[in-house]
Amino acid sequence: MELYLERGFGQTTVAQIAERAGVTERTFFRYFTDKREMLFDGSERLQQLMVDAVAGSPADATPLDSIGTALDAVGSVFVDLTRSRTRQVIIDSDESLQERELIKRDRLATAITGALRDRGVEEPVASLAAQTGIGVFHVAFASWIAPGNTLGYAEIARNLLAELRIVTNGS
C-alpha cells in the first residue's frame, strides 16, 4: 500500500502531476517533500478551526450562520492556491488518496454536527446544516481551485451560501 502510493504519485508520475498542476517539479517538491503525510497533515487543524468557529459564533446565530463563520475561518487557511491545486491533482491521480479525502470530509461533517449540537441545535437540523455546510465547503473548494479563478475562498463560500438560499427557495 505504502509502496503503491509512492509509486503512484511519487516516483512514476511526478513530472506528469507537476505538469498537470501547471507547476515545475521543483515547486512540487517544495510543497510535497513528505508526500503522502503532507497531503493530509492539515486536516485535523482545519477541523478544529471549523469546530471552534461554530462554537464561537454569536449566541443568536442560526445554524447556517455558524456554518458561514466556519467557512470564513477556512478562508484564513486556504490561501495558497498553487499548493491546493497541486495537492488536488495528486489526490485525483490516486484512488486511495481520494478515499482518504472522503473520510476526512465525513469526519469534518460529524465534527460540525457535534459542534452544532453542543450549541443546542437539535436533530435533524444539526446534521442537515452540517451536511449542507460540508457540501458548500466542497463545492467552494472546487470553484476556488478552478482555472482562472481570482476570488478568495471565503468570498466564494459566502456567494455559494447566498446561492443556496436562492436554490432552496425557488419553489
Next chain:
Amino acid sequence: MELYLERGFGQTTVAQIAERAGVTERTFFRYFTDKREMLFDGSERLQQLMVDAVAGSPADATPLDSIGTALDAVGSVFVDLTRSRTRQVIIDSDESLQERELIKRDRLATAITGALRDRGVEEPVASLAAQTGIGVFHVAFASWIAPGNTLGYAEIARNLLAELRIVTNGS
C-alpha cells in the same frame, strides 16, 4: 483484504452484529449470505433510479424539485427496514466498508450533478443542489433506520427538504 473483511464481520462477530441490529443470526444470514457483495449490490441500481428521476422530472422543476423527485424514487426501494438496519450495523462495524459507502455516496453526488447539468442547470448550482440533495439523502437514511421510527423513507426525506428550506432562511 477479502479475508480481513470476512473475519471482520463474517466469522468473528456475526452474533454481536446480529444482536446489535436486534435480529437473530438466522435473519442476518437470510439477508447477507453473500456478505460483502450483498451489501453494495443495490448501489448502481439506486444511482440509476435517482438519475432517471432527475432526468424525468417536469421541465419547469427547480433543481431542488428534481432532487425531491429522486428522493421519492429512493423511497420506493428503501422499504425493508430490518434489512437496512442490519446492513448499517455491519457497515459501521468495519472501516473499509465505511470507506466503500463514502465512495458510493460520492459517486451518487457526481451522477446527480451530471443529471442536473443535462437538464441545463448551470454550475455551481448543479453541484450545490446535488451535494445538498445527497446530504438530505444521508440524513434521511439515518432518521429512517433510527430506533422507533415508523415513517417511510420518502416522507422523512420530504420533511427534511422542508426543514432545509427553513434552515436556509432563518437569517
